[in-house]
Amino acid sequence: MAIELYFAMMALIVASVVFWVWLLPKWRLQRAIKMPFPDEWEKTLSRNNTAYQRLSPAQQSELQHLIKIFLHNKHFVGCDGLVISDEIRLTVAAEACLLLLNRVTSVYGKLRYIYVYPSPYVAPHQELGEGGVVSHQMQGRAGESWQSDKVVLAWDEALHGVRNFDDGRNLILHEFAHQLDQESGSANGAPLMEKASSYRSWARVLSQEYETLQEDMVRGHSTLLDHYGATNPAEFFAVVTETFYEQPEQMAQQHPALFKQLVGYYKVDPREWQ
Ligand SMILES: [Zn+2]
Missing domain, CATH: 1.10.472.150 (Glucose-regulated metallo-peptidase M90, N-terminal domain)
Incomplete structure (x- = not known):
């Protein structure tokens, strides 16, 4: 019992x-x-x-x-x-x-x-x-x-x-892009991807664009991407997210490879909303 x-x-x-x-x-x-x-x-x-x-x-x-x-x-x-x-x-x-x-x-x-x-x-x-x-x-x-x-x-x-959704500056998009980046365990500009095969092209394109932004900043060139993105890869991802959503036409023209990577990751084309 x-x-x-x-x-x-x-x-x-x-x-x-x-x-x-x-x-x-x-x-x-x-x-x-x-x-x-x-x-x-x-x-x-x-x-x-x-x-x-x-x-x-x-x-x-x-x-x-x-x-x-x-x-x-x-x-x-x-x-x-x-x-x-x-x-x-x-x-x-x-x-x-x-x-x-x-x-x-x-x-x-x-x-x-x-x-x-x-x-x-x-x-x-x-x-x-x-x-x-x-x-x-x-x-x-x-x-x-x-x-x-x-x-x-x-x-x-x-x-x-x-x-103001067309000036490339958006605090909420910026901070929540960091949240997505941090889902992978560290803030390094490489968020979780659906396919492991996507990381190679992501790393190649984003690191190339990141280095170019750093060089442009050192030379004092004005750029579509905010110079704050040259701080580190995590800030670069947050900054390009802001530009991707708010200035997609300009990004697609000036940074086509980067734009393509972001369309692949975010699964939207913000040009449709302009
Ligand atoms: Zn930030």
Whole structure:
């Protein structure tokens, strides 16, 4: 009898763990996905997200699906007194999910928190100098992407980037490109690819373009790609993502090989939205 009771208790514990850890979260997510996309949300996107307005109805519908998953799984935290509104949540979610259209995705599966400041903020910064000496200083920032589980954004800069979708500068696209890059385990400009065979051409084209940008910067040449992309390969990937979505015609003309790699990775051609 005692053994029967023991097994009954064990079965009950296993069943409750399965329910709370697996079934209930899954059921809640499905319920969130099935909810109709509110008209107010649609109005907010139409007002703020220039890219959303240019998508086909099928793409808008796919983006809405991704937004629901994103908003269900991520927690927004207001910093320096900023109150998180539906407008902030939606605007960030829509722009972040633009990078996921047409792709197999976990919708930034590792990301849990999005910290939003009203405007650029100051954060402690460590720099490794000559002789291995580490210097500590405060640095002004508009955004950050952490490999662990968080993204940090300055709301005014984020909104400016979303509303001005043709100047090649977009903070949300930049930081969430870093998130995609970090999914591979390190931020190195080589995000996860569907096919292992894609890495060779990706590495060849991007490293060539990266070196060219570094040379152009040293010579003081003006370039379509922001010189900030010459900082390191991770920043290069984030910067070319911004240009790819916001200035695709120019990129296709001036950097055709790079453009082709990005079409292959992102599985969209933003020239259709111009
Ligand atoms: Zn960056």
